[in-house]
Amino acid sequence: MRIQRGRVLEVLQEENQAVPIGVVGSPSDTSQITIDILESAENSRIRGQMVYLVLPHEGRQMAVLGQISRVETKNRWHEDMAFRGIIKRQGELQNLSGRADVRTATISVQAAFLIDENDKGEEFSTEDMLGTSPSTGKAVYAVRDEVLSILLEKHKKEIVYMGRVFGTQVKMPQHLRHFGKGTGGVGEAYHIGVFGKTGSGKSGLAAYLLLCYARHKEMGVLFIDPQGQFSSGWGLPFELHRALFAQGRDVKVYKMATGLRLGDNALQFCELLAKAKFYQFLGIKNADNAEIAVEVLYNHVRKALTAAGAKLDAAPSTLLKDTLTLWLGDEKSLERIYTGKERREQLAERLRQILSDSEEFTDCQKRWTTALDLFQKIDSKGNERTLLSQVVGSVIRTAETDTQPFVFLDISGEGTEFKDDDEIKALLLKEIASTLNREGGEAFQDGKQLNCLVALDEAHRFVRNFTRSSDTSEMSKLTTEFVDAVRTTRKYGLGYLFITQTLASLHREIIGQLRLCAFGYGLTMGSELANLNELVGDPEALSLYRSFVDPQSRKQYPFMFTGPASPLSFTGSPIFVEMFTSYDDFVAANPWADYSGTPKVRSAPLPTRGFKDEESFTKARNLDFD
Template sequence: MVDEIKKAFDEAERIGVIGSPSSTGGLTIDILGTAVSKRLVGNLSVFNYTQEGKDHYALGQITEITMQNVWTQDPTMRGLIRQKGRVDPITERQDVHTAKMTISSVFAKTERGVDQSILGTVPSTGTPIKLLNEDIMNALLRNYKEELFYLGRAYGTNVKMPMWFKHFGTGNFGVGEAYHIGVFGKTGSGKSVLAKMMMLGYARHKEMSIFVLDPQGEFARDVKRYGPIKKILKNLDRKVEVYDLHNLVLTGWDLFKRILVNSGFFERLGIYHETNKMQASNEVERALRSTRAQTTLTGQSSGQIPPYKAYEKTAFERVWNALGDETVQSRIYTSRDTRERLRSTYEGSDSEEFYNLWKKVANLFKFEGKTNAVKIIDLVKKINDSEGSIVIIDLSESEVPEDMLWNDSIKLIVIGEFLDRITQEAESKYKENTLLNCLVIIDEAHRLAPREKTENEDLERVKASLKDAIRTTRKYGLGWMFISQTLSSLDREIINQIRIYVFGFGLAWGVERQALREIIGGAEEAIRLYQMFRDPQSSLGKREYPFMTIGPISPLSFSGTPLFFTALEYPNEFLKVNFGVENES
């Protein structure tokens, strides 16, 4: 294998030599005259050097090229050039092209084969720099071949960029802890498609569970239409389940009361203040949990009525009677004036109109008549299956049943319930000395965890749950992937806890650039290369989706330096490269 590396390196194309000044933080490359016309920015390059008596191969990406001609900087010569234009042999021939190369990984030849190392010294000037090709890559990474996965090609080249997506458990191909991931980019940058590709990378591990909170239905549509995700998961022998409001059953009195408060039910009775609405919801619970016999319009009603039976007319009539009771009204409002106003509104109301709204709320908790009805707690328990589960929860409003109430407030309450349940499950497993080994993917994350404080209590509750989860669940084996259109408006604490960052087009200017700089520090060359990304939507021909990534996502980035790649064409090229299958339309 070692001879194979040397042979591949010797046959690679030379583009330059190490120049001066150079440091372990970044190398200056003097470009050969034969290579100045090549597209080198973004190229992966490699050089061979000796460190502590061992052969080393250092890999890096060219982030910037500059040209300097000291002769043309002379004022007299500038005047001549201004008159004549090209001046032989000064112009072009005396141009010196230099490149900036950032080292991302180093491999050392050892008795055991090839091991990771670091750039612990600066090789001498004149050390040849060669273009990294797939022969060198395959030779260096032969021991990791089964772990490799490909999202794209090195920016501006045809060389596939190797990635790895290890599960969060222990054992083969596991890292023993969870990673938090952020995928960022403006609308049309390809971030959602890339997130699907990353999800399929993790889905290869059967012991790993994946949950997708899908507020826009992006992932669910792909599966329901038997798209690429569904086909690949079938080939991987992974079962994927999609749940929406036709299947989801909410449970518990606390959830019932919170949704009732947010439904507008009490506002119609003239109860507007949050405290009074919560008191009214407590009275609703008291009425339904009462065990004494009561007379309603439809007959005798006795015994407790749980939330999953609240859709029945007798349940509503019991609640309606209670809300008309003076004792109950006095507990909702202590002031006589407000009590009188409530009583007047109640007596002038059509109970059937209120029942229609009540039923839409109660149907969220109803089992009867729902296909594959499932509770949130049961979804979370699926993580404990012998083989990991892949569950997509479609919370979009595209297919909301007409007999159910669904709005942004209720959506937030349901998301918050799921976050709390899965965090509790992860903590419980950890106490049993077991890692959960689960990734939760959240689309449109900036809507759930905005940086600025809002007056929406349900949104703030969800944000607090997310912040608490991302701080504590890494060691539980529970990782989070946040997909967001923006960096600057996502909560700062969440951004700081992310381990793997992927940036698509659209974050290079203004406050987004400032947020980007805070993450990658002083790597100005990387920011300048990122700013060169073309808008995929303005492409004249085939669209290309460029990305910059930071973190332990590739064997070419031991040091965490930024890597740049262009995503594989999805689904055809992606499926062929990673799974050896053609996409059949």
């Protein structure tokens, strides 16, 4: 990277700006450096500060950067047992307490830049590694925006800023690359995790991530939204859909309740009826009997559709009545479910009652329609529905020049019978994951590389931390599907983003496949801390993470990032960021994100969730960055 001769070193060592906070102490090595804090800086906030030092390296200069994770005070006189008795009586040692204190800090090396002045008077700044431990006494300076800007000059088109260096006003440079090749691409997919307790800022961070990825028009994004928050844009720190439109992205929102349908699969329909408690309504409560009833009903649904010359996606209004009539008239079907005569006759009587009693039939129809609507081109309420596989397929990247869509799938079920049924949502998610895996595999076989990010909010509700072979629930099946997906889809160019409150709830195989992670406040107890320790492995970084204060007390939202989150983290050490809570601050750091000139949009209806209007809902929720 060509930069005006002497300019890098001039910025790094500018006397009026580069005020040292310490010097290299002992012991230090190539990964961790001890800093002796100067008296002039010992009362400043030091922990979390990003610092740099300039070292000679093979006839050239090297700038080494790291973030202070630990500060320690020592006073040898206070450690002497003979003097501790005096301290006990007097409370201090005159002329020794305080004045003889030695403060040391520790940094983990995050980045190193080799600065080479050649014969043409040009200066190059390139990434390198610290090849030997630094000499003691070398000045250590606090990082400034100017320092980061000039060291990362060649990355300036890729850099985004989502917050500041922890505990400072310095903007933290980050880069979020798409999964394809070429400009701004990393050349491969990877999986991402965003973790933190409720109120830690996960939603705000996720919104920033989505907007930053939106800069890459060749990257498709599919956001699976179990609560409808991102689909409607409510409770986020800025108008997400408007900002996405401003980036030239085509934002599409599909609501599972009204806009999506599953494929023409009668067996899946009959299985879904079990989630709608259809078989319980018929009096079939035993799980084994209900499983047989699914097969029996499937056969009769097929016969009824064939007789009507119809498919499931345009089922006749008489399908329920025709199916139950066929079932009632088939003694062998009744006998398959119940071999005992008494129970068989009870089932037959129940079918007759439903067919003859209008109220009973209406109740039965309600459960039937709840499932059937998910398969109809035009459902019972007149909504036109799009095939789920087509929607998912629209996000798959197949052309280098196309601008890929941003698709939100609202599976909240707002206004439907399955609103609070996570088992039905899990079945739908399994269908999505299966479609992605299948289409990705087909594209891979054709020599095509996808470029797609699939995000799942509230992942802890749907992806379990373990599965049992005896567990046939949709949750268990979904977990198995996702575990298989994270193992295989990276080679297709398809990465997953899991947004969740807890590490312990996710399957270990999924956690092990995550490459880029952001950890918000609250993962400091029991199995959460154990999992975090296993992932990060740096005790000093974990100590700094555990110092995070509850964001609700100060409205500051710190995160620890691991993986390829920044051009300053190529050694693998975590970086610590306080996220922007004001969108004005975000735009000031990222002028490309300004959408003030873009007309207001609403690509999804607002889920008032029982409130009389949008204003009362907003006041009740009182959300900002959370």
